[in-house]
Amino acid sequence: MSTYGVWTTAYGLPAFAYTLDQDRDARAEWDPVLDPPTRRHFAHVGNRRITLVSDNYGLSDLFDEHTGLLWLTRGTGVTRIGELSTDISGSERVFGPTFAIVRVADERVALERTVLCPEGEQPWVLIRLRVRNLLDVPVRLELTEEWAAGAARVELVTGATAADDPGLELELLGEAKSSSRPEPGDGAGTRSGPEPSGGARTRGGRLEVPLELAAGGERVLHFRFGLLDSSPEPASFGRSLAALRARLPRAAAGQAPEAEREIPWHAALLTGAACADGVLGGHTLDQGSCYSFRHGFNGAARDPLQHALPLVYVEPDLALSVLRNTCAWGGPDGDLPYALGPDKRPWTDLFRPSDQNLWALWLASEYLSATGDEAAFRAAVPYHPIHESPEVPLHENLRRQFRFLVDVVGRGEHGHLRILNADWNDLAISESGVPREVMIAQGESVLNSAMAAWVLPRYAMLAERLGDDPTAAEARELGEELRELVAGEWNGRWYRRAYGPGAIVGDDDLWLEVQPWAILCDAAPPERAVELLRTIERTSAAGSPLGARLRWPARDAYGPGGVGTIWYAINMTLVWAAAPYLPELAWDWWRRMTLTAHTAAYPDVWEGTLSGPDAYLAPETARPGRTWDLAEVGVAMQAYPVANLHSHSQPLLAYLRLLGVEPFQQPRGGAFFASPVLEVEP
Template identity: 70%
Template sequence: MSSFGEWTLLHGLPAFSYTMDQERDPRALWDPILDPPTRRHVVHLGNRRITLVADNFGRCDLFDEHTGLRWLTRGTGVSRIGELSTAGSTAERLFGPTFAVVRVADERVSLERTVLCPEGEQPWVLIRLRVRNLTGEPVRLALTEEWESRPADVRLISGPVPAADPGLELELLGGERTRSGRLTVTLDLETETITEFRYGLLNEGTAGFEGAVGIEGTAGLEGAGLEGAGFEGAGFEESLAKLVARLPRAHAVQAPEAEREIPWHAALLTGGACADGVLGGHTLDQGSCYSFRHGFNGAARDPLQHALPLVYTEPDLALSVLRNTCAWGSPDGDLPYALRPDKSPWTDLFRPSDQNLWTLWLGVEYLAATGDVQAFGEAVPYHPVHAAEAVPLGENLRRQFRFFADVVGRGEHGHVRMLNADWNDLAISMSGVPREEMIEHGESVLNSAMAAWVLPRYAALAERLGDHATGAEARKLGEELRDLVAGEWNGRWFRRAYGPGAVVGEDDLWLEVQPWAILCGAASPVQARGLLERIEDTAAAGSPLGARVRWPAAQGADGAIWYAINMTLVWAAAAHAPELGWAWWRRMSLAAHAAAYPDVWEGTLSGPDAYLPPESVRPGRTWDLAGVGVAMQAYPVANLHAHAQPLLAYLRLLGVEPEISGALRIGGGASFESRVLTVGAALRGGTPA
């Protein structure tokens, strides 16, 4: 249903065949708002180190976040044989979970170019070129692989600026290596040959891997006569086999698109990870305009919530992200809002009050699913700017709880203080209360409701680590906050916040607090069911992509449809109105966006963190604050919320979640299978396989 192409299978994996002629089709042109209109459409793919940005012109970018936010190349990567080139609008283009394919042909030869991010932490891509002779007679042809190093560091807010040469190299496997970015091979071609290159930061690898030979081991095929080269990392076939084994599988009668989208989301989510050369572990930056255009990794809550579904697919990566994000902080348990492009803390914009809750939540989820108590005894460093001793992960979490309880604290009504933001960065400006008064005295019912779910489960974690005093305190605080949230029911929905002499959310529904009020037990079953139905009739009414964050709402960001909030909404519905939960999950899908907005590229393979509602001036696209030089629309794809939230929401619909006891609950009703968890459609009360 997309104007840009259609889904298919390639190497047994979901892939998208891009068929639009972007040079002639007027639908290809789109406006980034902060930059000139363009016909370029990209998808971000990756391994645990390098990001490949493949586009509809057959070209590639490489991005690396190992020591800072840096573009390695911009709009390069092309193969040529004679007059035939893989760059252009007439080529066949396919985007797979970790690879991009371009196919071109003329009267003499066909050329298939695959650029693959090999499994693991390799800071380079593997390029496989398959050339076929179409003439029936032997031919001699020159095959050229070209890349151009165009390094650019991403400066905070202002975008990319030229940077020093990072040392990119191009290597013909079994042959020449060059830093010029151009290599040519002479082919004496009878039928078919395969030639492989790799491009990237090759000096970071070590010898020890025998690369694929340029000869296909099948009768009748002729190779380029290349020997295998030694390097570390998986080769082409091995990487694809590992990818197939790594990605989860799903099947749901209630949502047929899950079979394709669950493995796709898992691949693009993990493709956003990067081994952190400064803080250790892996970062899981939310990407999109934040990293690639505006130059920061934030907020701290984002990598934590992106890692939650990884607990059930790649738990080692989830733990690595938890450790990495804890290392952003200071010894008193505070987490900065974000990291600057050089990975230094950025604290002078927002001072949110919810971030510790996300850290505790990820710790709870990891322990409930894996039982890996030992991980909480391993030391985690603090950010180097603090020159502080590393402490065990469990102690780091305890200090974060103390910061939340003692420094964030509670306000006049007993709710968690807001500081200058909670989950919603603009909650204060949208509250109608003077800014300084709200910062000093504002209280977040949202944070209270979230804490009322997180803290009793953190109590179980603390007690399992032998810290019974902290466990008792966390449990008591969670119960008190749950009772306070219950008192915020106004007969229609739960109030949102308090300011000096002001109640926020009495006359309008703020969506973000409603699911957490249900999840933490503040709503009775009757209230929960009625509230979910009211949301369907109000905030979600007439919206093909999900529920608006506020109702009634002004057009624009005030009424945007946020992946993170619709995830909790699906989760809340799972126990009280599962038919709504499945319907809302389907609205989160890529299929739903393609059906509603077939001419909009964002939402086809990836997306932003939020979409504008149907009544806005740009429905199906995303928000902008162009007046202050910030816009999601400037880079509206590759936000990891678009992949993490559908994954986690799907698992919640299957009843997969930590209980107050610290144990993992699993329900059923649809199927999910990864290397660490199997849930059957008819399973009830099962355990991880």
């Protein structure tokens, strides 16, 4: 049982009823590390344009990433009837997959308020109010709907700063309207819609609606709030929910009963984090959490590509849109920048990872394998506007990325792909013991080689399918060479992690991230794969309810690259690698990735209840079940420990891999999954 409430259903969908009294219960308080302690708990949902952040106080934030990282509102959205309001602590609060519900009542009236992100790319929310007269006599009431503007742009690392009003409006739907506007400066500064008739009045960001209710009668009203100027007419509340129910996947697994609830939940929160990109085209699907919402960047480029992988089997059009968008970050040389800043310009000051092209080639191969959509690869994709370079077909963009990997990232003295100043692990360089500049110039990543040994043969299949492409044979040959090199990195207990001049990384301690890829690329024969998986369960995963630790033996380093962290991205590959060899262990490891497992182990921790960070701290740390911080440099996942898309995409992808859903092969089943484009029977 969670301290904060219980799972339930709402509108036929999984939902969470928040029951804690945060004002009276001391367990509600938590420490964001970079900010003062707070009792605010929140969840992110959305459509393909707008993000709704609803909280335990019944308030809302709206976020839009269309042209930059922009908070439209902060802590607003209240309905009032007399003394009754939806922002009181005694309200009933329900978090849904694309909506939030608040219910309040007094001796006269009951009010249910739902804020919904409608299906599609609408840059506004729908508000549905159901008002019921509890008396046995008619009543005359006045209802007030209030939204306040508070636009703020997220600046790089430093946080949010005030921004110009983007033009928010509040509108009562289903009523005749005149054309009057409120006077400048009226109310809270939010523009309201045209003046409705029937006695309703607009006052800035406030709409007042008189109500007459018969004894025991009720009335339902609909509003919308957001960027309305160029918006199409809204879909109805009911049609949006029906479309949501139809598109979310379904799952059932005897090995993991929680999959029935968590798979559609993860899919909803994953797809709800997408945003139509008004600068580069397509849809962005960034990590979110502290990276976007507090520190102001979309990175690394590998992350949207990784998040889109399960969408190939759920909403393939969105997966393709994310692939196109992320490829458009780069330039004609095939390089993908580490991140985009808050203004969507490439940000290359911090890291220059060596693995990012591999993720683009992987997602492209997965998409073609599942859909057969060869035409998508002949459609043109732009490069980032700063390059002033003509667009090219997607296939050519990917071919240039392959060339960048081979010719610029290149290989080192031992034949492994170079590490540059980071591979997947941003802090691997500092852990190598080699001077930083020397490691950047000469270091090699066994992790990159193992991943490439799996990715490149699949990219070769894509290149062959799309025509006479000489990179197909080159990719296949390089993949085989790297597989043999990785096979030689077995030290009798596990696979080594990296090389630097005069240094071997990962000979004395187990670096988890390379181990699953060594199995997946077939560098490990079956007997060795089983031995390695059992070693991981006995070491990195031992006594850890949320999954295997990144490093073993444990030491006293718990930052992002430290040994006491448990990463969704790495535990996903671990589940995948174990599935064909030790399926019972693989299912056990998948269950440790679930929200259910986090709630059972840490019921007093909000992160992990509905959403989470990219990594958790292990049981032996000072804050088990919470997440990392680098407070000394002003960066902390703990400052915004929810809405990281790894916490939704990786359990979803790992579930599909457990069923054998992989590119260019048939699923093996073992559990149930169904989406509008794929069905797998047990």
